[in-house]
Amino acid sequence: MSMLQNFFWWCAGVHKETLSKFPEEHSKYVSIGATIFFTGLFASLAGGYALYFVFSGSPFAFLYASVFGIIWGLAIFNLDRYIVLSLDKSSALSKQLLQALPRILLAILIGIVISRPLELKIFDKEIKEHLRVEYLKQQQARIDTLNHTFEHKYQVEYGQLLRLKSQADSLESTIKTSRQQLNHEIFGTKTAETSGVLGYGPYAKRKEESLQKEEVFLDTLRNRIQQKESQLLVRKEKEGLFDQKILSNTSLDSAINIAGFADRNAALANLHKKPDGTEDSSTKYAVIFIALLFVFFECLPVFVKLMSAKDPYDMAIRSQRTIHQLESTSNVDIEKNALNQLIPQRTDIAIQRRMDKLSENYEKSKNRR
Known part of the structure; x- marks a missing residue:
């Protein structure tokens, strides 16, 4: 327990010798250190999973995720530790908030970014079902x-095909009517188009010959339609239209498993929209609350330090800092005085050397004369 306490004290950035003098504050700073540690640990796991999700499918995905998760967790841990350590509880609350504001803004951004991959994992089943429907719609739209x-x-060819089919349908209807008239003529049924005489007479014979010609022409039209359709099918095959098919369950599962972040993120954003156009507010609010939970967790170390009251340890640290500042100022003043005394001495020595040099030069010039 002593080792664990010392570790959490180190996480909180406390001065161990000073804090040891105030036993009533030990638990408080253990809690602060534990909050900082677990925030960094959670950030490491969340960041690692986020990168693992990005590199999923790669053989080195786990390695990349582990390295990035450790680096990310240490960065968040160090940042939290520095912010908590640098908050001066002796200053006004507004100044403390100003000091913590950059970390709070960064925590909001980190919470939103990190929460997204974990939200995708939480709603994984719903996202897969949504992607299944969307992929089927996209494939059908593509086809x-x-x-x-x-x-x-090939609108010209399709126009010809439609005209042939229309002509064949019209001719088929005419043949049906002619066959009915022929039957009426043979059986002596009196109509506007038949003679009403029973038996196979000249009129029935002419009607049958006309009917046979129409059937021959209908067969010709059907052959032409079949040829035209065959030509279009060959062209479709050459242009790869037959390669586009509705995805099977196996193909859909494969496509969903390798779906990228953009598709999953879009599916999560549209998850609250039902096929009939209505919205599911519960899903929408659940996503928002999860993001807010991560934001709050990222801001927790700063909030814990801000909510804690000023204690004897804070006052002792404040006193030590004041003493160190005074000692540092005194040392600087002593060095300045020593330097000020040394500069005139060095100046006098330089002037004396210059005068001696001038005197020596004067004596040499005098001797030469």
């Missing part, structure tokens, strides 16, 4: 677009 483009490209 419809390709077919529309193909029909527009």
Whole structure:
């Protein structure tokens, strides 16, 4: 327990010798240190999972995630430790908030960024089902677009095919009517188109010959339609339209498993929208509350330090800092005085050397004369 206490004290950035003088504050700083440690640990796990999600499918995904998670957790841990350590409880609350404001803003950003991959994991089943529906819609839309483009490209051939089919349908209807009239003529049924005489007479014979010609022409039209459709099918095959098929369950599962962050993120954003156009508010608020929970957890170390009252340890640290500042100022003043005394001495020595040099030069010039 002593080792664990010392470790959490180190996480809180306290001065161990000073804090040891105030036993009533030990538990408080153990709690602060534990909050900082677990925040860094949680940030490490969340950051590692986020990168693992990004590199999923790569053989080195776990290695990348581990390295990044450790670095990210240490960075957050160090930042929290520095902010908590630098908060001066002897100053006004507004100044403390100003000191903590950059960390709070960064915590909000980190909480939003880190919460997204974990939200994707929490709603994994719902996202997969949403992606299944979306991929089927996209595939069907892709097939419809390709077919529309193909029909527009070969609109002349399709126009001819439609005219042949229309002509064949019309002729088939005419043949049906002619066959009925022939039966009426043979059986002596009196109508506007039949003679009403029973038996196979000249009129029935002419009607049958006309009917046979129409059937031959209908067969010709059907052959032409079949040839035209065969030509279009060959062109579709050459242009790869038959390669586009509705995804099977196996293909859908494979596509969903390798779906990227953008698709999953879009699915999560649209998860609250139902197929009938209505919205599911519970899912929408659940995503928001999870993000707020991560934001609060990231801000927790700063909030703990801000909420804690000024204690004897804070006053002792404040006194020690004041003493160190005074000692540092005194040392600087002593060095300045020594330097000020040394500068005139050095100046006098330089002037004396210059005078001696000038006198020596004067004596040498005098001797030469």
